[in-house]
Amino acid sequence: MAVKKIQSALISVFYKDNLEPIIALLKEQGVKIYSTGGTQKFIEEQGAEVTAVEDLTGYPSIFGGRVKTLHPKVFGGILYRREDQGDLSQAEEFEIPAIDLVIVDLYPFEETVASGAAEQDIIEKIDIGGISLIRAAAKNFKDVTIIASRDQYGELEERLKNNGGGTTLADRKYFAAKAFQVSSHYDTHIFNYFNQNEEIPALKVSENNAKALRYGENPHQKAHFYGNMEDLFDQLNGKELSYNNLVDVDAAVALIAEFEGETAFAILKHNNACGVAKGSTVKEAYLKAFEADTLSAFGGVLITNQTVDKAAAEEMHGLFFEVLIAPAFDEDALDVLKGKKNRILLVQKTTVGGTKQIKTLLNGYIEQDKDLATETKADFEVVTKVAPTEEQKDALVFAAKVCKHTKSNTIVLSNGDQLFASGVGQTSRVDALRQAIDKAKAFGFKLEGSVMASDAFFPFPDCVEIASKEGVAAVVQPGGSIKDKDSVAFCDKVGMSMVMTGTRHFKH
């Protein structure tokens, strides 16, 4: 493919670091360089000759730098069509020199917003000239090479070296695509900043980090993860996380976040907890979580909110599991756990931020606030004659937390520190309860004195009737059914206690 030699360049960058090799290369190739204030100074310090953009435009940088490159001599030099006779003669008539390469690094808008800067500082970080240079050069990719971020210097250097100081049309089109990636990402953040109150109903999401996954939910489905796992986790061992691992890891970190300040352990399969427990040590919490369903734990995703020590590691080592997440691992625990090379060990460095959830659906997307509501004892309204004891209230809080993170319809049976069993993703609440009862019994739990949580209200008294036969002593549910009173009346008849929270936790 034909190579177009670069003879002139305009460089205007916010961060000057890492520009040195490019300057050296352009200098070596005798490229004429135009530049703006701070960048010009930096380039001159590298010993290269530079023409100030002011000398090209005949204007100084004005309005505190708001206008410096915005001039027909600059934009004309980038945008005129090199093969169009009319454009060529106009360029000559207006003495507009060609600009073959544009290098820009934009004002750091995103970074400034994240720093908590005042509005005026943020507004001044909306780059106008730079973004216009990027768009102009990308539009004229047939003739112009655009480098729209300092992340791309390495690629430019490599291609210039390989092509004897020029670029091919394919190179320029590639860089143009990257330029629009940069400009659209930049504008997405500006829009979201201006639309913080969501007055304008529009969904703008931009994520530059794409990681190809081995496959999607199934091997015949291609998949990518868009995000920055490294910000959240350090991976200490094991193969790459799969699509399904990521989905479970997401569910696991959301669940364990409910147990701040306690020692908790959860085992998840296909997004649902099959074991959750609290203990005085990680080992104890793990053993209790495992006990809830020793079958489903096989191949599961494990999570705790405390440092994994050797004693806990030795217990877990016997289990085949996919992922273990913890805030830290003792060295001797790692020695044990690393005994299986595919086992993924993640150190969770921080909690997951963000308040929104987005899904594709039909021919569009649905977006909602994350379910960040968690009920405490203070949220309980006792609706039965008998009130739960303090111990039962603690157990109801525990059951409600697990319930919130389980697929609907769900019923959770537990005591205060151990999930006995849950019915998950059932089409009826009665089915969910029956599944929970059968499972709890299959793993040897006695339900006498246990508590029950339901993610949504009971439309009929059937669930409390079944639960009471098993000895369930206290119930937590959101309430809100027109037949609430039937369930309450039944509880009163048999001496069960019930609290309502007013908050439903459907999870589809």
Ligand SMILES: NC(=O)c1ncn([C@@H]2O[C@H](COP(=O)(O)O)[C@@H](O)[C@H]2O)c1NC=O
């Ligand atoms: N106003 C303009 O005409 C203009 N032209 C280029 N810039 C930006 O100015 C910065 C470089 O400025 P300096 O070289 O003075 O450090 C770059 O981030 C570039 O994107 C401008 N600044 C903001 O819009």
